[in-house]
Amino acid sequence: MSVDVHYRIDGPDDAPAVVLSGSLGSTLEMWEPQAAALSGDFRVIRYDIRGHGSSPVPDGPYSMADLGSDVSRLLDRLGIARAHFAGLSIGGMTGMWLAAHAPDRVDRLALLCTSAQLGPPENWAQRAAAVRAEGVGAVAAGVLERWFTPAFAEREPDTVERLTAMVAGTPAEGYAGCCAAIEHMDLRADLPGITASTLVVAGADDPSTPPDHAQRIAAGIPGARMRVVPGAAHLASWEQAGMINPLLREHFAG
Numbered sequence: 001m002s003v004d005v006h007y008r009i010d011g012p013d014d015a016p017a018v019v020l021s022g023s024l025g026s027t028l029e030m031w032e033p034q035a036a037a038l039s040g041d042f043r044v045i046r047y048d049i050r051g052h053g054s055s056p057v058p059d060g061p062y063s064m065a066d067l068g069s070d071v072s073r074l075l076d077r078l079g080i081a082r083a084h085f086a087g088l089s090i091g092g093m094t095g096m097w098l099a100a101h102a103p104d105r106v107d108r109l110a111l112l113c114t115s116a117q118l119g120p121p122e123n124w125a126q127r128a129a130a131v132r133a134e135g136v137g138a139v140a141a142g143v144l145e146r147w148f149t150p151a152f153a154e155r156e157p158d159t160v161e162r163l164t165a166m167v168a169g170t171p172a173e174g175y176a177g178c179c180a181a182i183e184h185m186d187l188r189a190d191l192p193g194i195t196a197s198t199l200v201v202a203g204a205d206d207p208s209t210p211p212d213h214a215q216r217i218a219a220g221i222p223g224a225r226m227r228v229v230p231g232a233a234h235l236a237s238w239e240q241a242g243m244i245n246p247l248l249r250e251h252f253a254g
């Protein structure tokens with residue numbers, strides 16, 4: 001059952017629409033560098049995934065179908081038939097699900113730091129149990145260590161502190177519900193059916209979804225292109241926005 005997610009739009013009403021879907025533990029704040037760079041030429045629609053930020057927090061577990069249906073519902077609410085879509089991590093999983101199951105809604109697809117199958121499943125069940133017991137604050141510092149390289153953390157401690165607070169503020173039920181969606185996710189069989197023009201991007205130093213996950217996605221989606229961005233961990237879109245923004249712009253401009 002889909003929900004009305006919280007969203008924000010930057011950019012001209014008549015520009016091509018780009019939907020941005022974020023990582024587990026994020027809010028739409030994580031897309032600040034992309035909203036700033038792309039909103040001159042695109043109608044940038046970023047949203048809080050269910051259970052996160054200011055979006056509703058239905059009882060978990062959630063599924064990829066739930067997360068993907070939330071995007072279809074958002075597009076319906078905005079009167080948009082078809083949009084470009086960029087998703088990072090669980091946002092990328094949502095993008096693959098949508099492109100496979102609602103292909104009419106996805107124009108060009110960008111999959112950042114993500115995976116078509118991210119095991120082992122028991123790790124996700126354990127993480128869900130941990131946040132239900134202790135809150136998301138208990139895992140936030142570990143998440144940030146995977147999001148940024150040590151060099152970035154040293155260079156920008158204030159950013160790390162701000163985004164740690166963002167992760168820690170995620171409702172436990174929402175975070176756990178999304179862990180369950182990842183635990184049960186296996187999109188590998190969907191990849192050959194994706195017809196959207198697809199760009200796959202990996203962070204060279206991403207410990208959560210290393211480049212071999214991107215390689216498997218790119219090998220599975222017909223015609224997909226792949227780039228590995230150096231000097232980036234899981235939140236490559238933030239740490240290497242200067243490299244990723246032009247890739248997104250060029251991909252969505254066609």
Ligand SMILES: O=C(O)CC1=CCC(=O)O1
Binds near residue numbers: 023024
């Ligand atoms: O928190 C992590 O381990 C990184 C991550 C995996 C899926 C997602 O959305 O974030």
